[in-house]
Amino acid sequence: MAVQEELPADAGQDAIDQLHSIRESIDNIDAALIHLLAERFKFTQGVGRLKAAHGLPPADPARELMQIERLRALAIEAHLDPAFAEKFLNFVIAEVIHHHVQIAGGQTASGA
Numbered sequence: 231m232a233v234q235e236e237l238p239a240d241a242g243q244d245a246i247d248q249l250h251s252i253r254e255s256i257d258n259i260d261a262a263l264i265h266l267l268a269e270r271f272k273f274t275q276g277v278g279r280l281k282a283a284h285g286l287p288p289a290d291p292a293r294e295l296m297q298i299e300r301l302r303a304l305a306i307e308a309h310l311d312p313a314f315a316e317k318f319l320n321f322v323i324a325e326v327i328h329h330h331v332q333i334a335g336g337q338t339a340s341g342a
């Protein structure tokens with residue numbers, strides 16, 4: 231069953247048109263985010279295979295600290311909540327580490 235958009239019955243046509251126009255941009259940005267994340271995961275899958283092949287640990291906490299510091303600074307510059315940027319990065323990295331562990335589970339250091 232299709233979900234219906236909820237718009238107040240008494241909203242003027244101009245407000246509804248503006249809302250639709252803004253939502254088009256939101257949808258474009260959401261699509262870009264999905265594509266960017268897909269590309270990031272393609273690269274991290276490569277890192278996971280490299281780490282597994284060479285017996286390197288899935289997580290690198292020192293690297294993560296540098297990434298957090300960098301992204302928090304970028305977030306401040308961009309007027310984005312740095313705590314949100316940090317939470318988002320940690321969420322993504324946790325998933326990457328989960329993938330790394332899975333890849334390592336199916337592969338020995340010798341690649342056999």
Ligand SMILES: O=C(O)C(=O)C[C@]1(C(=O)O)C=C[C@@H](O)C=C1
Pocket residue numbers: 274277278288289290291293294297322323326327330
């Ligand atoms: O750079 C790495 O070593 C990665 O495995 C990638 C990545 C990341 O997603 O950015 C993930 C896990 C590490 O703890 C640090 C960074």
